[in-house]
Amino acid sequence: MNRYRWRTFGLELAMIAAAVVVAFPVYVLVNLAVRAPSDTSSPIRPTTSPTLANFSQAWREGGLGGALVNSALVTSISVVVVLAVSSLAAYPLARATARWSRAMFLLIMLGLVLPFQLAALPLYQTMRDLGLLGTVWALVLFYAGLQVPFTTFLYTGFIRALPHDFEDAALIDGCRPWDAFRHVVFPMLRPVTVTALVLNAIAVWNDFFTPLLYLSGSDQQTMPVALAGFVGQYVADWNLIFAALVISIVPILVLYFALQRSIINGFAGGLKG
Amino acid sequence: MLLFAFVVLVPSARGVYYAFTDWDGLSPDLSFVGLDNFAGIARDPDAVQAIWHTVVIAVSITIIQNGIGLLLALGVNSLIKSRTVLRVFLFAPAVVTPIVTAYLWRNLLGPDGAVNSLLGAVGLGRWGQDWLGDPQLALWSIVAVIVWQFAGYSMVIFLAGLQSVPKELYEAAAIDGSGPVRRFWSVIRPQLAPAITINLMLSIIGGIKLFDQVYALTGGGPGHATDTISTLIYKDAFTLGEFGYSIALAVVLTIIVAVASTGQYLVLARNERAAS
Numbered sequence: 001m002n003r004y005r006w007r008t009f010g011l012e013l014a015m016i017a018a019a020v021v022v023a024f025p026v027y028v029l030v031n032l033a034v035r036a037p038s039d040t041s042s043p044i045r046p047t048t049s050p051t052l053a054n055f056s057q058a059w060r061e062g063g064l065g066g067a068l069v070n071s072a073l074v075t076s077i078s079v080v081v082v083l084a085v086s087s088l089a090a091y092p093l094a095r096a097t098a099r100w101s102r103a104m105f106l107l108i109m110l111g112l113v114l115p116f117q118l119a120a121l122p123l124y125q126t127m128r129d130l131g132l133l134g135t136v137w138a139l140v141l142f143y144a145g146l147q148v149p150f151t152t153f154l155y156t157g158f159i160r161a162l163p164h165d166f167e168d169a170a171l172i173d174g175c176r177p178w179d180a181f182r183h184v185v186f187p188m189l190r191p192v193t194v195t196a197l198v199l200n201a202i203a204v205w206n207d208f209f210t211p212l213l214y215l216s217g218s219d220q221q222t223m224p225v226a227l228a229g230f231v232g233q234y235v236a237d238w239n240l241i242f243a244a245l246v247i248s249i250v251p252i253l254v255l256y257f258a259l260q261r262s263i264i265n266g267f268a269g270g271l272k273g
Numbered sequence: 274m275l276l277f278a279f280v281v282l283v284p285s286a287r288g289v290y291y292a293f294t295d296w297d298g299l300s301p302d303l304s305f306v307g308l309d310n311f312a313g314i315a316r317d318p319d320a321v322q323a324i325w326h327t328v329v330i331a332v333s334i335t336i337i338q339n340g341i342g343l344l345l346a347l348g349v350n351s352l353i354k355s356r357t358v359l360r361v362f363l364f365a366p367a368v369v370t371p372i373v374t375a376y377l378w379r380n381l382l383g384p385d386g387a388v389n390s391l392l393g394a395v396g397l398g399r400w401g402q403d404w405l406g407d408p409q410l411a412l413w414s415i416v417a418v419i420v421w422q423f424a425g426y427s428m429v430i431f432l433a434g435l436q437s438v439p440k441e442l443y444e445a446a447a448i449d450g451s452g453p454v455r456r457f458w459s460v461i462r463p464q465l466a467p468a469i470t471i472n473l474m475l476s477i478i479g480g481i482k483l484f485d486q487v488y489a490l491t492g493g494g495p496g497h498a499t500d501t502i503s504t505l506i507y508k509d510a511f512t513l514g515e516f517g518y519s520i521a522l523a524v525v526l527t528i529i530v531a532v533a534s535t536g537q538y539l540v541l542a543r544n545e546r547a548a549s
Contacts (some may be wrong), residue, residue: 008346008351008353010349010350012355013346015348015349015355015356015359016359016360017357018345018363019359022362022365022421024387024391024426025377025378025387025421028380028381028387029377036451038440070286089322102448111536114527114530115482115523115526115527116501117482117502117506117527118523118524118526118527120523121510121519121523122520123522139287140545205370206369206370206371208370208371208372208484208485209485209503209507212507213511216511222345224372224373225371226372227372227373227376228488228489229518231376241376241380242377242380245373247374248373249369249370252368252369253365253369256365256368257361263368263443264360264361264364264429266424267364267429268429268430268433
């Protein structure tokens, strides 16, 4: 059965057709982004005289540079905090058998079910009272709290499947628990750390609702919010809007294609949790 | 732990409390109004409709996205030569910011957009529609956009499941002479149980909480034809200032999520046990 046959070839063609359907919108996106506004021919016809003017105009007028920096800042700080907190929280949860650790675990699981919409509005008030509204710190704080349950869940499942022997050996050799965690356990967590890193980074980078709420009315913006503002401002100027969209997609896709193996495995890795 | 309590637990609890008040988000004085907000939701045709839309979206996304995702996974898990490249390309939309794909599709699905142009180019011009402006179609256009973006996501999870099926099982089934459909249903499907659980969970919960795509594609319009619970929560709180009412809606959302995930968990846990 393991041979390449005519039917396999048919399947190959069908799958490539599916990929073309997936890619078609991207073609239109790029096609319109390089088109001068005066060119009103059909959006599916290749642009005859491509221009890069849209990109420089979108970059200048959309404040995209600042948004890019903010997004990168929020994403990297949040992810580091989430990974640190979650792995440290998961370790005792997975190892201790006391009743409190089981109760604690259930409490964290509750965080998986509660939709963030419920907490978002009261938290909005708290953030305002703390004077954090309109700053990126509100976002970092929010994501740290929001993503910890899921990440802890991933880590706990993984640590439970790890053998005790290495830490025990380290502890017997006179290693302090903290050092045992840092030098012995954490390196063994590498696969799940990659998964958690990928999932969290993408969730934070792509989130729109939270920054829309907590940054509204300030000049601080993340990429999705900057784009929404941009679309609102240049309602029908789609060539310009598409140029802005391309600018926002390029960094993600470059990273994706560079790291596609770890990213896809990262997404699939949640399966084993 | 403190962080988690500060960001999720405490505000959630306060949220549940505010749902029973007439809080406007600003003034510290608020009065307890009992179940008024919930009664208001039941009386408000827009809210009832939004709840219905949310359920329709979640269910149809779950079925269509996972169906397509599974077919793609089976296709990529075969002997075809382009499988590695295809896997990367089919998954790519899933990492792109949802609001970006939504704006892209808003143009594609417009009256003069690429979808209608394409239909015209292949001689099906009369099938052209105002995909997002027609109240009958708009909801389904949103579903289509989400399926386009996340079918590859389902595919990757199914694929991981398929690859964990032992080779001997395929071979044994092939030797027994069972057809491809029967082979899939009786041999492979039970092995996919964990992947199915995760995929259904992700798409149902994602569908229920949906906000970004609706906001960017239609803003809940035309009229209220595509409002979901999440877009109403946003509108009621930040354009109408009715925080109490808005949070009551969030409580309704929470209940739906909780019911959906518990129900699903129970059914699937039983199936997984039956399969093993």
